Amino acid sequence: MTSERPSGEWTAEAMPDQSGRTVVVTGANSGLGFENASAFARKGAHVVMACRSLDRASRARREIESAVDDASVTVLELDLGSLDSIRSFASEFEAAFDRLDVLVNNAGVMFPPYSTTEDGFERQFGVNHLGHFALTGLLLDRIVETNGETRVVTVSSGAHRNGDVDFDDLDRRESYSRFEAYGRSKLANLLFTYELDRRLRAGDLDTIAVAAHPGWSATGLQAGDSEMGTSFARRVLGRIGNAIFGQSAAEGALPTLYAATAENVDGGHYFGPDGFMEMRGSPTRVTSNAKSYDHETAHRLWTVSEEMTGVAFDVESKLVA
Numbered sequence: 001m002t003s004e005r006p007s008g009e010w011t012a013e014a015m016p017d018q019s020g021r022t023v024v025v026t027g028a029n030s031g032l033g034f035e036n037a038s039a040f041a042r043k044g045a046h047v048v049m050a051c052r053s054l055d056r057a058s059r060a061r062r063e064i065e066s067a068v069d070d071a072s073v074t075v076l077e078l079d080l081g082s083l084d085s086i087r088s089f090a091s092e093f094e095a096a097f098d099r100l101d102v103l104v105n106n107a108g109v110m111f112p113p114y115s116t117t118e119d120g121f122e123r124q125f126g127v128n129h130l131g132h133f134a135l136t137g138l139l140l141d142r143i144v145e146t147n148g149e150t151r152v153v154t155v156s157s158g159a160h161r162n163g164d165v166d167f168d169d170l171d172r173r174e175s176y177s178r179f180e181a182y183g184r185s186k187l188a189n190l191l192f193t194y195e196l197d198r199r200l201r202a203g204d205l206d207t208i209a210v211a212a213h214p215g216w217s218a219t220g221l222q223a224g225d226s227e228m229g230t231s232f233a234r235r236v237l238g239r240i241g242n243a244i245f246g247q248s249a250a251e252g253a254l255p256t257l258y259a260a261t262a263e264n265v266d267g268g269h270y271f272g273p274d275g276f277m278e279m280r281g282s283p284t285r286v287t288s289n290a291k292s293y294d295h296e297t298a299h300r301l302w303t304v305s306e307e308m309t310g311v312a313f314d315v316e317s318k319l320v321a
């Protein structure tokens, strides 16, 4: 039974108790990932912060531990721009944890100049989509074997509307537009979520796949950094935009937390803020563009993603007896 809209102002306090549950949040050291990790810790989950910098992640973990009594948090290294790192993370996780209740595919990069991941994929498509595709595939056994309803939540963006998946030129090295490439990666997040959920349904599994977007939330994403090649002017504009339009990162995390924990959520659904142009507000069910619901594109993207990452996952065969 699905409610189109949570009743009233839904806040992180409304999350059900998460004691005994294990949650992985990618990119948990800053912005929305940090807020997600903090909220899960506050509700008693064991939180695994999956981050590419152990230094930044350890600082963030200490911050959570000082704010939340009895927080239970582990930091594990994960660089979504490296298939080797993703495989190492999955092995380390599986050796240490016998359950995975919620996987939050949150980490992301936005608008960098053209560059490639360690495996030669255009960075935004590689990190935002392919990295999370491979991670989900490698963790899927743990997720479906965990008793009770488990969830894969992937963070997309309203910018998915600016993207297109051109299978003849996924790399776009010659015609790279950082805005279009970001949109494509966020469209891929949705195509992946909806396809994953269809496959989970076909396998009659207790795992659901859902998506969320945070509207415009003031984080380091818009401001970028000089390390990523973001110009000074863009960093200034990003900060001004955040000050005018942005809601807080804690508010922006709510659609993801809702998708990850609320009781009346169905697989294949997408959540975002309910305010003007979905930029801010309380979490509600939203719709994505027509391209994102195209089954044929989603099926093809799945096959191509398996080929590119070397991670093949046969979801339907995972039915636990």
Ligand SMILES: NC(=O)c1ccc[n+]([C@@H]2O[C@H](COP(=O)([O-])OP(=O)(O)OC[C@H]3O[C@@H](n4cnc5c(N)ncnc54)[C@H](OP(=O)(O)O)[C@@H]3O)[C@@H](O)[C@H]2O)c1
Pocket: 026, 027, 028, 029, 030, 031, 032, 033, 050, 051, 052, 053, 056, 078, 079, 080, 081, 106, 107, 108, 109, 110, 127, 155, 156, 157, 158, 213, 214, 215, 216, 217, 218, 219, 220, 221, 222, 252
């Ligand atoms: N903020 C918004 O208004 C907005 C709007 C729509 C969608 N989103 C989405 O929300 C998600 C979170 O973004 P945010 O706003 O919280 O931005 P953020 O503060 O910049 O956080 C991004 C996180 O992703 C991590 N990350 C980047 N590259 C990575 C890699 N190769 N491997 C592992 N982690 C990596 C970053 O780690 P480092 O610290 O090591 O760089 C950081 O922890 C993204 O998927 C973004 O597309 C945000």
